[in-house]
Amino acid sequence: SRGKYKTFDEAIRHLNLKPDSQVLDLGCGRGALLTRIAKQLGLAGKVTGLDLWLSRDQSHNKMAVTQKNVDDLGLTDRVNLVTGDMTKLNFPDASFDVVTSSFAFHNIKNEQARINAVKEAIRVLKPGAIS
Numbered sequence: 001s002r003g004k005y006k007t008f009d010e011a012i013r014h015l016n017l018k019p020d021s022q023v024l025d026l027g028c029g030r031g032a033l034l035t036r037i038a039k040q041l042g043l044a045g046k047v048t049g050l051d052l053w054l055s056r057d058q059s060h061n062k063m064a065v066t067q068k069n070v071d072d073l074g075l076t077d078r079v080n081l082v083t084g085d086m087t088k089l090n091f092p093d094a095s096f097d098v099v100t101s102s103f104a105f106h107n108i109k110n111e112q113a114r115i116n117a118v119k120e121a122i123r124v125l126k127p128g129a130i131s
């Protein structure tokens, strides 16, 4: 898992995050990537972590567990957790500066659903944003 965090840190460096960036993390699970991003934001920044909290994809997968991880790290004001399906996002177009996802797309077994998830990620990005 040390390699996983090294990869996250390397990827985050390329995101060009601003203190007020609005970020969406798809399939956030227990918040491994989400919390690392939240640490980079200022008070006006926010990471929305979206998940269906499927225990078949990650053990102890519950919104309350992730919320506790977020709270324990003192990141409560910079994180918003929501239940949702990444193949059918409930956000307006152009809502986010950055969309991230780690180790979640492979859990969508149906090819068309995976394509839908990519299209949805693009739809909710602001023009010129990074994913």
Ligand SMILES: C[S@@+](CC[C@H](N)C(=O)[O-])C[C@H]1O[C@@H](n2cnc3c(N)ncnc32)[C@H](O)[C@@H]1O
Pocket (backbone or CB within 6 Å): 026, 027, 028, 029, 030, 031, 032, 033, 050, 051, 052, 053, 054, 055, 057, 058, 061, 084, 085, 086, 087, 101, 102, 103, 104, 107, 108
């Ligand atoms: C292997 S976990 C990865 C969690 C976290 N991103 C990480 O890197 O540790 C995959 C996550 O994707 C979520 N997931 C799978 N299909 C999803 C879907 N269609 N919409 C939202 N979340 C989904 C699962 O519930 C699980 O929390």
